[in-house]
Amino acid sequence: MSSRTYIAAAALLTCVGLARIAATYSTFRATYDEPWHVAIGMERLQWGTDTYDAQHLPLARVAVALGPYLAGVRSEVHRNVAAEGSNVLFEDGNAIFESGGHHWRNLILARVGTLPFFVLACVLTFLWARRWFTPAAGLWAVLLLISTPPILGHAGVATVDMACAATTFAALYQFLRWLDEPGWKRAALLGAAVALALLTKLSSVAFLSACFAVGLLICIRRTRWRAALQDAAIAAGVAMLVLWAGYGFTLVPLETAWGPHPRIDATLDNHPALAPIWKTAAAVPLPLTELIIGILDVSRHNAQGHDSYLLGEYRNNGWWYFFPIVLALKTPIGLLLLCVMGGRLQPAAGLQPGSARRLTAVFALAILAVCMTSRIDLGVRHILPIYPLLAALAGYAVSESIRSRGLRSIALVPVALVLWVVLDSIRAHPDYLAYFNEFAPHPEKILAESDLDWGQDLDRLSRRLKERNVHAITISYFGSALMQTSGLPTYEFLDPFKPSRGYIAISLHHLYLTHAKDGSYDWLKKYTPIERIGKSIDLFFIE
Numbered sequence: 001m002s003s004r005t006y007i008a009a010a011a012l013l014t015c016v017g018l019a020r021i022a023a024t025y026s027t028f029r030a031t032y033d034e035p036w037h038v039a040i041g042m043e044r045l046q047w048g049t050d051t052y053d054a055q056h057l058p059l060a061r062v063a064v065a066l067g068p069y070l071a072g073v074r075s076e077v078h079r080n081v082a083a084e085g086s087n088v089l090f091e092d093g094n095a096i097f098e099s100g101g102h103h104w105r106n107l108i109l110a111r112v113g114t115l116p117f118f119v120l121a122c123v124l125t126f127l128w129a130r131r132w133f134t135p136a137a138g139l140w141a142v143l144l145l146i147s148t149p150p151i152l153g154h155a156g157v158a159t160v161d162m163a164c165a166a167t168t169f170a171a172l173y174q175f176l177r178w179l180d181e182p183g184w185k186r187a188a189l190l191g192a193a194v195a196l197a198l199l200t201k202l203s204s205v206a207f208l209s210a211c212f213a214v215g216l217l218i219c220i221r222r223t224r225w226r227a228a229l230q231d232a233a234i235a236a237g238v239a240m241l242v243l244w245a246g247y248g249f250t251l252v253p254l255e256t257a258w259g260p261h262p263r264i265d266a267t268l269d270n271h272p273a274l275a276p277i278w279k280t281a282a283a284v285p286l287p288l289t290e291l292i293i294g295i296l297d298v299s300r301h302n303a304q305g306h307d308s309y310l311l312g313e314y315r316n317n318g319w320w321y322f323f324p325i326v327l328a329l330k331t332p333i334g335l336l337l338l339c340v341m342g343g344r345l346q347p348a349a350g351l352q353p354g355s356a357r358r359l360t361a362v363f364a365l366a367i368l369a370v371c372m373t374s375r376i377d378l379g380v381r382h383i384l385p386i387y388p389l390l391a392a393l394a395g396y397a398v399s400e401s402i403r404s405r406g407l408r409s410i411a412l413v414p415v416a417l418v419l420w421v422v423l424d425s426i427r428a429h430p431d432y433l434a435y436f437n438e439f440a441p442h443p444e445k446i447l448a449e450s451d452l453d454w455g456q457d458l459d460r461l462s463r464r465l466k467e468r469n470v471h472a473i474t475i476s477y478f479g480s481a482l483m484q485t486s487g488l489p490t491y492e493f494l495d496p497f498k499p500s501r502g503y504i505a506i507s508l509h510h511l512y513l514t515h516a517k518d519g520s521y522d523w524l525k526k527y528t529p530i531e532r533i534g535k536s537i538d539l540f541f542i543e
Helices: 003-022 034-047 059-070 088-101 103-112 115-132 135-145 149-155 161-180 184-200 203-219 222-246 264-270 272-280 286-304 322-330 333-343 355-372 386-405 409-428 458-467 508-518 522-526
Strands: 251-253 283-285 308-310 313-315 472-476 490-493 502-507 531-533 537-542
Touching (some): 059 088, 059 103, 059 184, 115 135, 115 149, 115 161, 115 355, 161 386, 184 203, 184 222, 308 508, 313 508, 322 355, 355 386, 458 537, 502 508, 508 522, 508 537
Parallel strands (some): 472 502
16 A cells, blocks of 8 residues: 555544544543542643642643633632642532533543544554554554553543553654654654653653663664763753743742742652752742652652552552553453564564664563552553554564465464454443453452542443432442432442441442452442442342
């Protein structure tokens, strides 16, 4: 096919992916984190400040708040999170969704803000595979990416994870372009791409640092180190400029402006050695302060850990093998097999012999390794940047097998694996968030957080109870969506340690993770649910 034909086909596949994502919007109530992110994005758009949360910079959050903002939705009050507590952000986010009585309109407008990042990921996946492998590899890679349930699921919610995947991949793409054609122009583009990744989510700092380090070790000869350092300085300067532009070129006098900042006192309390530095500095660009605060806050969160569940066990400090298991169970098996095949093939073109294949695979391994060191084990969404890399490797496996073997039986194997991936994603629709491959017939016994239960099925529960003509329910719901506006019948909350009767609905997060944590709902374990609502809520009837 001609180059234009490949581009047109890739664009068509991307549109198919967009349609599949949009088809999920009306199925799911807001997931746990969506009100939080939208409230934070609205603060930046409405008040021009970033005081609510330090762990991510504002780009993705502004993107998901932009739709409701343009529709005229506003927050009622500028919160003091340090005094009121962070839970008020869930209240504000839900108030944004409920504004004007247009819940679904506002929620969908917020979710649409994630779609540009999905498109960016598709475009870059095509360009990556086309440039360093073959044009056909780019097309196959896009088909596989739009058939990967974790990508479709997180591209369909108003959070930051799809944005992180796309912008991190964009920075890696520009890094490879720079390795291929070093010079100040490529260095400047690399700096801009890195800045966009940092403006999206701070985990990109660790991802990109690891990938850049191994990329330089593999590809840069000693004679090029001086030129590489000069280009690195250009990239760093452009990155800071773009970051600063993202904050309106604001210059912050530390001693005066940091005093009333809601996050500064907590930051200095946790890191008292920093106080003298801030006192002596005159002024710095705002993004530098935000980066420092954010990195420190993420480090504190990582040190404290987070509630997590794996293979029936609860921990708050994680497992080193958590993400390999997540990747093995949340990724279509056909895609995993194609990645192995793609990693064994030599690329048709590249930086140096074998470098394109090696770096595509090594970057994926580096991202996985970074996640394995984390104590915040919350699911596949934290490792989402790996999927465009896997799609590129897998796409090359398919295209090279067909090119070298034609339509002989051995070449039909990768085509059959692609078909398996596509059919698997069709089977999963619309439950891309809760997708597990055939290795996990009972996923609730393995994972029970956002990989399975993110509070997404509240509306499904409401509709099913109406179909059953249920007038009263006892419920234990894991989520931040407003239960009082979701159309539920009369309800009361389920006591974790006191048996109840009648219809009982419980989120799998509580039935498995919370039970593993402190024995909650142990009395309910001896009963068999009459139905599973969606993928994340069990419904019981106890006489």
